[in-house]
Amino acid sequence: MRLRNTLLAVTSAIGLVIAVPVSANAADGVFRYTYRADGVEHPGAVVDPKAEECVDLKGATEADAAFSPVNRTNGAAVAFLEFGCVGDVYRVLNPGDSAGRRLHVRSVLFS
Template sequence: MRLRNTLVAATSAIALVLAVPVSANAADGVFRYTYRDGGSEHRGQLVDPRGGECVDVQGTAGAEVAYAPANRTNRTAVAFLALGCVGDVYRALDPGDSAGRRLSFRSVLFS
């Protein structure tokens, strides 16, 4: 009887953990930015980006940078000038914040 109760409790706990949605760690919303490619401007976006994971944004290869970020997610976004979300040149953007064309970045990390 005790073994069965323990087994039921363990199975219930596992089922509860597995039932938690994976998107709980995601930032809900869209992070928009602008970048140049082939001499023309393009708009990029990250839809529901995962929290705690660095994203090297599209269009930042070589000497190119992204700019004019708009954080329309529900999490704080930290935009870094370097790839890989490293370095001491960064700017935090709270949910709903945006920055002008003068803010250059190559990677972003969501809290």
């Protein structure tokens, strides 16, 4: 009887681990932004970014930050003015949020 209860408990625990979804390692979707290069505006995007990983935005420079971010991922995006996701100037963009041209961004951290 004890063996059957133990076996049932182990089997149930394994089934529970398999059935419970694992937290996502990525934010599915696209984070869009605009950047300037040689005086011309270009679209930029981060596709299916990894969660909890800082992304320095391609095209953003020390002289010209990216702007007009649009978060079309399923996770929150914290947009930072500085590279490396550091500094006091940041803004949280929830899924579906966008910000205008006045929000400058150089790096983003996704959750």
